[in-house]
Structure formats: structure tokens, C-alpha cells
Amino acid sequence: MDSTLNSILPDGEGAKVGEHFYKVSQSMLQGRSSRENSQSNSKSNFSLPLKSAASILLAIGAIRFPSILARIIMGGVTTLGTLLSLMYLSRSFQQYVVSMFQPAVMKGLHKDIREIKKELLKGMKGSVLDFGCGDGLYIRDIANAKDVTSVMSLEPNANLHENIRITAEKYGVTTEIYPKFSSQLLAERGEELFDFVIIGNVLCEVPNQESVLDDVYRLLKPEGIVYFVEHVACVAGSETRQFQDMINPLWKTVSGGCNCNRETLKEIWKKKWQLFAWEVKTSGPWFINRIHLGLAMKPKVGTEARL
Structure with missing residues (x-):
């Protein structure tokens, strides 16, 4: 037996x-x-x-x-x-694994917000920073904006750089791929460089949201605009929020550092932006389907009052 x-x-x-x-x-x-x-x-x-x-x-x-x-x-x-x-x-191994499935996940998410995203991005102009651009998901939107003069794609994950090049060539966009972090960009190039910054599902995974938002604020020119879209924590005390808090350590490991329980809009609000934001429920997994997206404008010095 x-x-x-x-x-x-x-x-x-x-x-x-x-x-x-x-x-x-x-x-x-x-x-x-x-x-x-x-x-x-x-x-x-x-x-x-x-x-x-x-x-x-x-x-x-x-x-x-x-x-x-x-x-x-x-x-x-x-x-x-x-x-x-x-x-x-291994952070490098994590980035390699994430680079294999991240593009498909992001494309699925953006199908649900396609129309509102199109409206929010149609005013994009001047110098554009695609912050944490992944495989270049927003390059098509940049190509459709007629008044864009220059593009930088900031993406530290080298496994995604070839996809960025392929996508940029496909849509006829000339972009500089910057392979480092925002703090290094500030140190090397200085402040107030960009008219428009795209932050698409990046703040969920950066180690320190406050620090990154400070960098973005400094990189923007006065009256520069940030477009943001992030999945966020559910309402405090709800069953879904409790589940998010419980599963987050595992989720963070398998998703390349992404956190499913961050209150990102509160962090954005801490800066003196002139802020317009919306909430959308997507067809994604039920514990990450609450989306906040919108525009935030950096005011001129002395005009920090919110709209």
C-alpha cells in the first residue's frame, strides 16, 4: 500500500x-x-x-x-x-515579471476610462513628461495632441524600454527615455521643465508618495498641469478596505510594488494644486476597481488659493 x-x-x-x-x-x-x-x-x-x-x-x-x-x-x-x-x-526579477503582464493589465483598465481620459488629455501641450510611463501606454494620446513640442518618457524599469521605443515609432512620436528617478532628474536638469505631466497608475507603487509629488511639483512650470489616474483604497472601515489591508503585502510582492490600499487623492490634495478630480468604478478586480482621476494645476506664486 x-x-x-x-x-x-x-x-x-x-x-x-x-x-x-x-x-x-x-x-x-x-x-x-x-x-x-x-x-x-x-x-x-x-x-x-x-x-x-x-x-x-x-x-x-x-x-x-x-x-x-x-x-x-x-x-x-x-x-x-x-x-x-x-x-x-530581487527587485530586478520583480520588474522582469511585472513587465510581462503589466501592459495587458493597464490596457484593460484604460478601456473603462477611455472617454474621460480623452477629454482630460485633449488640452495637453508644450513639453510633456510621461512619468513612470511603463511600456508607453500614453504615447498614442501624446501623438494625438497637436501642440506638444517635446516628450520625455521617465521609466526606471529597463525591461520596458524596448516597448516604449516600438510604440513611439509606431505613432511617430519622438521621445527621450529617461531611465532614472524623478529626484535624479531634478538634480541633473533642474526645476520647472515641463508644461504637462502624465501620472498613470504610478503613485500606487512608489515608495514615498509625498516625496514623488514634491518632485513633480518642482518639475512643473507655473500653471503647468498634471493628469493623474490611480486606483485607490476603498472607504475606511468597509469590508473591502479590510480585505485590501489584509492582502496588500502579497499584492505588493506579485504586482511590482503596487499598493492596493493607498489614499492617493489625499496626498495629492496636500499640495497647493488647483484640483479637479472624479471617481470611477471600473470592471477590474473588485478590490482595485475604485479609480480617482483628474487634473491638477500648479498655480503661479502668490495665487495658491484652490478652485
Whole structure:
């Protein structure tokens, strides 16, 4: 009797299962043997060894099946655990995995906000920074804006750079790919560089939202505009919010650092933006389908009063 089967089933049940399948296989083969005997007497000489061999094979298969299934399950769990461990320990491996599925996920999300996004981006002009641009999802929108004069695609994940180049070439957009972070861009190039900044599902995964928003504020020219879209935390105290808080450590590991329970709009509001924002429910997973999107304008010095 297979030891793994006995370890899975209650005491003695492994033997009962094996005996049951052995009897069933014998009964099936006896019926088959009777039919064969009625067709040809010569075949009856082979029915006994055939029946015995097949019965033994069926019984062994029935006994060992739970063992094989258990090993498959354990192998899957081990593989998943190894993958999650690598993603947790290695930022570069995490970025590689995310780069494989992120484009499809983002395209699915943006189908639900296509029309409102189109309206919010139609005023894009001047120098544009696509902040944390991923694989270049917004390049098509940039190509449709007639008054854009220059484009920078800021994306530290090098695994996505080739996709950015391909997309930019497809839509005829000339863009500089900046492979570092916003703090480094400020240090190297200075402040007040851009008329328009696109932040699409970036603030959910940056280590420090306040610091990044400070960088964006400094990179914008006076009266420059930020377009933002982010999935955000659900209402505090709700069952969905409790689930978000519980699952966030795992979600953060498998999604490249994304947090599903951030109150991003509150962080944006802390700056002295002139702010217009909307809430949209998308068709995405129920715990990340609450979306805030809108425009925020950096006021001129001395005119920080909110609209």
C-alpha cells in the first residue's frame, strides 16, 4: 500500500480505496471477457492473463493517483513559493515579471476610462513628461495632441524600454527615455521643465508618495498641469478596505510594488494644486476597481488659493 495515500486518507481508508478499485476493475473486465468469449473461443485463452494484468494496473493506478496528485499540488505550491520569494528578494526579477503582464493589465483598465481620459488629455501641450510611463501606454494620446513640442518618457524599469521605443515609432512620436528617478532628474536638469505631466497608475507603487509629488511639483512650470489616474483604497472601515489591508503585502510582492490600499487623492490634495478630480468604478478586480482621476494645476506664486 502506498504510504503517501495512507498519509492523505484517514486510517485504513487507503486500503479500502485500493480494494474497492480492484473489485470494480475485475467486474468491468469480467463483463468485457464474456463479450469477447461470445465472439471468439480463441480469445478466451488470453482473457485470464489479460484480466489479471489489467486489474493489477488499474488497482495500482487507483492507489497511486492521490499520491501523484499530491505531488503535483506540492510541486505547484513549491514553484509559486519560489517565484514569490525571488520577487520579494530581487527587485530586478520583480520588474522582469511585472513587465510581462503589466501592459495587458493597464490596457484593460484604460478601456473603462477611455472617454474621460480623452477629454482630460485633449488640452495637453508644450513639453510633456510621461512619468513612470511603463511600456508607453500614453504615447498614442501624446501623438494625438497637436501642440506638444517635446516628450520625455521617465521609466526606471529597463525591461520596458524596448516597448516604449516600438510604440513611439509606431505613432511617430519622438521621445527621450529617461531611465532614472524623478529626484535624479531634478538634480541633473533642474526645476520647472515641463508644461504637462502624465501620472498613470504610478503613485500606487512608489515608495514615498509625498516625496514623488514634491518632485513633480518642482518639475512643473507655473500653471503647468498634471493628469493623474490611480486606483485607490476603498472607504475606511468597509469590508473591502479590510480585505485590501489584509492582502496588500502579497499584492505588493506579485504586482511590482503596487499598493492596493493607498489614499492617493489625499496626498495629492496636500499640495497647493488647483484640483479637479472624479471617481470611477471600473470592471477590474473588485478590490482595485475604485479609480480617482483628474487634473491638477500648479498655480503661479502668490495665487495658491484652490478652485
